[in-house]
Amino acid sequence: xxxxxxxxxxxxxxxxxxxxxxxxxxxxxxxxxxxxxxxxxxxxxxxxxxxxxxxxxxxxxxxxxxxxxxxxxxxxxxxxxxxxxxxxxxxxxxxxxxxxxxxxxxxxxxxxxxxxxxxxxxxxxxxxxxxxxxxxxxxxxxxxxxxxxxxxxxxxxxxxxxxxxxxxxxxxxxxxxxxxxxxxxxxxxxxxxxxxxxxxxxx
Amino acid sequence: xxxxxxxxxxxxxxxxxxxxxxxxxxxxxxxxxxxxxxxxxxxxxxxxxxxxxxxxxxxxxxxxxxxxxxxxxxxxxxxxxxxxxxxxxxxxxxxxxxxxxxxxxxxxxxxxxxxxxxxxxxxxxxxxxxxxxxxxxxxxxxxxxxxxxxxxxxxxxxxxxxxxxxxxxxxxxxx
Numbered sequence: 001x002x003x004x005x006x007x008x009x010x011x012x013x014x015x016x017x018x019x020x021x022x023x024x025x026x027x028x029x030x031x032x033x034x035x036x037x038x039x040x041x042x043x044x045x046x047x048x049x050x051x052x053x054x055x056x057x058x059x060x061x062x063x064x065x066x067x068x069x070x071x072x073x074x075x076x077x078x079x080x081x082x083x084x085x086x087x088x089x090x091x092x093x094x095x096x097x098x099x100x101x102x103x104x105x106x107x108x109x110x111x112x113x114x115x116x117x118x119x120x121x122x123x124x125x126x127x128x129x130x131x132x133x134x135x136x137x138x139x140x141x142x143x144x145x146x147x148x149x150x151x152x153x154x155x156x157x158x159x160x161x162x163x164x165x166x167x168x169x170x171x172x173x174x175x176x177x178x179x180x181x182x183x184x185x186x187x188x189x190x191x192x193x194x195x196x197x198x199x200x201x202x203x
Numbered sequence: 204x205x206x207x208x209x210x211x212x213x214x215x216x217x218x219x220x221x222x223x224x225x226x227x228x229x230x231x232x233x234x235x236x237x238x239x240x241x242x243x244x245x246x247x248x249x250x251x252x253x254x255x256x257x258x259x260x261x262x263x264x265x266x267x268x269x270x271x272x273x274x275x276x277x278x279x280x281x282x283x284x285x286x287x288x289x290x291x292x293x294x295x296x297x298x299x300x301x302x303x304x305x306x307x308x309x310x311x312x313x314x315x316x317x318x319x320x321x322x323x324x325x326x327x328x329x330x331x332x333x334x335x336x337x338x339x340x341x342x343x344x345x346x347x348x349x350x351x352x353x354x355x356x357x358x359x360x361x362x363x364x365x366x367x368x369x370x371x372x373x374x375x376x377x378x
Binding site: 004007008009011013018028032034035155 | 224
């Protein structure tokens with residue numbers, strides 16, 4: 001009987017499913033990017049504070065604070081308008097709250113504007129790191145809202161942002177990355193706009 | 204393979220080149236979902252990179268990452284199916300997989316790996332952790348927030364079901 005179990009275990013252990021080559025490449029790139037980002041951070045710390053990075057940090061923090069406040073206001077409004085319609089309340093699993101979608105659209109719009117106006121010659125890594133942090137917050141929220149596809153899309157932005165933040169990215173590569181990001185963000189904004197207009201038409 | 208000391212970027216590349224098939228395969232057995240398995244390996248690698256200063260002297264880098272990978276796969280399951288490990292009277296088989304995912308799994312996996320799909324989620328994960336990953340019962344129970352008895356029961360049922368499917372496979376091969 002134990003031989004039987006040993007055979008089962010041995011067979012399952014030997015049954016290795018090879019990782020697709022594009023994933024293996026992606027994992028190598030992820031390590032290179034994490035290392036490059038770390039080197040970039042060390043470089044920034046060594047070069048000290050600059051008024052420009054302080055300005056960007058403050059600007060993004062202010063934008064975040066406004067975004068959070070708008071999110072709260074929007075969610076409050078949503079609650080007050082929904083209260084009289086108790087009969088229409090449906091189970092909310094797999095439904096992304098409207099306030100979240102609005103906040104996400106604002107995040108995409110801000111990211112797009114900031115990336116388009118980014119002065120790559122100046123101290124831009126701080127701003128991109130802030131965008132990454134903000135992106136992670138939305139990614140976490142998407143995970144918690146049971147929206148794995150959206151979380152995956154947000155996760156896919158991170159390696160591009162990391163590459164853009166890396167100190168050794170050549171200016172021409174950075175321009176290409178910004179163009180790619182801008183395009184992806186536009187696609188997401190259009191998708192969100194279409195979804196929200198579909199909801200408006202269906203109600 | 205790297206043993207002890209703070210691992211370098213090159214050590215990570217070496218580990219990915221030589222061991223990532225095993226990590227991915229283990230994640231596939233746990234999650235039965237290629238996207239989740241891929242995300243688990245990536246999350247674990249970045250996590251391991253960020254915590255590489257905690258890598259203990261005398262440990263093997265690939266084994267250390269393997270453990271982080273398995274935890275990441277369990278986190279993926281928890282995120283996608285909250286409450287999956289909460290105690291039930293009887294475990295039910297995974298009926299949440301969409302036809303698309305099922306088809307993908309069917310194409311991707313060997314007959315042997317598919318025999319795992321006859322197990323409930325808890326049975327499959329407990330079996331993989333105990334017999335393929337060689338975790339102790341207490342470790343599995345802690346990680347899945349179950350009691351030891353339930354883990355043992357899940358493993359017992361898993362082995363019983365796998366024996367039957369293995370016998371079927373052998374019978375078909377002999378015919």
